[in-house]
Amino acid sequence: MIFVTVGTHEQPFNRLIRKIDILKGQNKIMDDVFIQIGYSTYIPKHCQYKRFISQSKMECLIKMSTIVITHGGPSSFIEALKQGKMPIVIPRQKKFNEHVNNHQLLFCKELQKRGFPIKVVISENDLYEVINDMQYTENKKFHSNNKRFNQELDALVKNMFNS
Structure with a gap:
């Protein structure tokens, strides 16, 4: 199963939801897909969805999923990391009216660097290739050191906002 979450930000993230739904409708994604669509206005035709889910439901869906796709909000992708899954992260972008600025994009690029x-994944047009690579990767999990990760993330956030 593939789990997709767009978080609770009040601007729609139709670009991500539409792309996943199209890929599922074209049978490019064969797995079951569940999307938490939030305030998005695009309604999936080929995927299961719900606007909002509880934290416990999100944890359960991440645990059941082979692939987790999230927006660039840290709480969403950190939950996947806590469960040993390497998430595909698609940051919301201002130019698509998905957020008020590009902080998700800048933050995710810095973390990846x-x-x-x-x-x-910056462009939704690259999503299929990344999903396909993840589906054929034997080990979709990573071996994490959560304590070190959290310390480094905390230091990075403090550094970004104190400078």
Whole structure:
């Protein structure tokens, strides 16, 4: 199963939801797909969805999933990392009216540059290739050191906002 979450930000993230739904409708994604669509206005035709889910439901869906796709909000992709899954992260972008600025994009690029175990996808047009690579990768999990990760993430966030 593939789990997709767009979080609870009030701007739609139709670009991600539409792309996943199209890939599922074209049978390019064969797995079951569940999407947490939040305030998005695009309604999936080929995937199961719900606007909002509880934290416990999200944890359960991540655990059941072979692939986790999230927006660039840290709480969503950190939950996947906590469960030993390497998430595909698609940051919301201002130019698509998905957020008020590009902080998700900048933050995710910085994390990836520093070697954090996330796959950042900037364009939804690259999503299929990344999903396909993940489906054929034997080990979709990574071996994490959560304590070190959390310390480095905390230091990075403090550094970004104190400078």
